[in-house]
Amino acid sequence: MESIQELLAQKAALEKRIADAQRTAKADAIAKVKALMAEYGLTAADLAGKSPAVVKAEGGKKVAAKYKDPVTGQTWTGRGLKPKWLQAALAGGKTLEDFAL
Known part of the structure; x- marks a missing residue:
């Protein structure tokens, strides 16, 4: 051992x-x-992966708003998280179509 x-x-x-x-x-x-x-x-x-030949597909273009708060005039594109004004309105019984542009 x-x-x-x-x-x-x-x-x-x-x-x-x-x-x-x-x-x-x-x-x-x-x-x-x-x-x-x-x-x-x-x-x-x-x-x-940082090749200079790669170009952004979006090109940095802004997206048009799809929804608008008639009271404050705030808008939302429909992308990302819903803004607080829209969340509150939806919780109050409104529908997304009520804010469509």
Whole structure:
């Protein structure tokens, strides 16, 4: 039977071997990635998904309002959370069609 000291020494030796193997594997992976990047002309921005060729589909256009509060004049496009004025009116028995433009 091995002593605790011998087992702890074996454990430390295994942990060192594991760390060395991980370091080597990581270096190999980085080398492969760099080679592929050079081969295909890729940059870090390409890998991050921040390609300058990608354009927003919306283009930043504003959406027209679909609902309006006749009392305050506030509007809502129908996207996102319902505004408080509309939630209160709906809770009071009104329908969404009552506010449609």
